[in-house]
Amino acid sequence: MNADNRHLESKKIIVLGGDGFCGWPTSLHLSNVGHEVIIIDNLSRRNIDNELEAESLTPIQPMGTRLKVWKEISGKEIKFYNTDIALEYDHFLKIINDEKPDVIVHFAEQRSAPYSMKSSKNKRYTINNNMNATHNVLCAMVESGLDIHLVHLGTMGVYGYGTAGMKIPEGYLDIEVETEAGERVKQQILYPTNPGSVYHMTKSQDQLLFQYYNKNDRLRITDLHQGIVWGTNTKETRQDERLINRFDYDGDYGTVLNRFLMQAAVGHPITVHGTGGQTRAFIHIQDTVRCVQLAIENSPSYEDKVMIFNQMTETHRVRDLAMLVSELTGGEIAYVSNPRNEAPENDLHVRNDLFLSKGLEPITLDEGLLQEVTNVARKYAHRADHSKIPATSTWTKDQLPGVPKEKITDI
Numbered sequence: 005m006n007a008d009n010r011h012l013e014s015k016k017i018i019v020l021g022g023d024g025f026c027g028w029p030t031s032l033h034l035s036n037v038g039h040e041v042i043i044i045d046n047l048s049r050r051n052i053d054n055e056l057e058a059e060s061l062t063p064i065q066p067m068g069t070r071l072k073v074w075k076e077i078s079g080k081e082i083k084f085y086n087t088d089i090a091l092e093y094d095h096f097l098k099i100i101n102d103e104k105p106d107v108i109v110h111f112a113e114q115r116s117a118p119y120s121m122k123s124s125k126n127k128r129y130t131i132n133n134n135m136n137a138t139h140n141v142l143c144a145m146v147e148s149g150l151d152i153h154l155v156h157l158g159t160m161g162v163y164g165y166g167t168a169g170m171k172i173p174e175g176y177l178d179i180e181v182e183t184e185a186g187e188r189v190k191q192q193i194l195y196p197t198n199p200g201s202v203y204h205m206t207k208s209q210d211q212l213l214f215q216y217y218n219k220n221d222r223l224r225i226t227d228l229h230q231g232i233v234w235g236t237n238t239k240e241t242r243q244d245e246r247l248i249n250r251f252d253y254d255g256d257y258g259t260v261l262n263r264f265l266m267q268a269a270v271g272h273p274i275t276v277h278g279t280g281g282q283t284r285a286f287i288h289i290q291d292t293v294r295c296v297q298l299a300i301e302n303s304p305s306y307e308d309k310v311m312i313f314n315q316m317t318e319t320h321r322v323r324d325l326a327m328l329v330s331e332l333t334g335g336e337i338a339y340v341s342n343p344r345n346e347a348p349e350n351d352l353h354v355r356n357d358l359f360l361s362k363g364l365e366p367i368t369l370d371e372g373l374l375q376e377v378t379n380v381a382r383k384y385a386h387r388a389d390h391s392k393i394p395a396t397s398t399w400t401k402d403q404l405p406g407v408p409k410e411k412i413t414d415i
Contacts, residue, residue, distance in 0.1 A: 161203075
């Protein structure tokens, strides 16, 4: 097969975590463009809804209904396995050997930083689930002996939010060191990580696992360092209300721009944490699914190192987004204490040249798309539990052992 037209061929793709906020629209998109898609999910996100007593603002149908509707609309079937890949390795390996996928797309990690910081129980769950899931995927790829390309959804948060006055590169940093003999030697290393939560720490550890298995077992891996996702629906999920995507608005799982739009839509103050000077990277959900497709179509060879893409399209300060939403909706802005242990202000400059070079035409903040999200929020406003809107997960206690209270970062 010619490498130049490899991406034109239909592939068998397993989507781990294909029931989630990013996994579901990605599964439909990949199916829609002609790939054979198989979802593996243990439905843990639905169980967390029950735990937090905070459902998606949009009504999410059972998985069987979702898949049935998709087949009725598209004529395409998506197979589903209810399996916990972090705990049921043998069953997972059997699926891999039976299905023989060309690609595995890995979304199967607990994705909320606030949720990961709620308690020691949540911290341990996040570590156990995320680390075991990723390592089991890598072990299964090696043990199966199959030629599989792994596409993993990581996070921009592995970098932290300080840029040292430079654009954050795509995964790797060129450095120069001096040997004891006085020679200058150039090297390339992973850009130093600076995780801001237990969740981000698991994604940082994922990077090291990928580097090792790429070096030791020549696994083909693409790691997507994604920004904060906004928007709700994609072209596929708009086709029928029963296919609608998640809309998380609670303080643990709701992403910041979606939360602002929802708060304004239901008449709740737009809650900005701290000064709102935090700068973050963003991407629309439609671009998320498109970027995963582009990563699949541009797979690395065995000789390549782990490919790392910065999967984001723009950066914004949180307070600027709040003002934008306020102007659009007339909502009132409320500045509240920041539950996170982070700098009150930061700049963020990021390179995303690789996706642009592969043909991505970025969707940026657009009044029409912002209004679309607002309309979704208004349509389902009756489902909102206003008591779940405030962020209650905090990064530190009021008093840290051995640290005077006045020395604690203002959160």
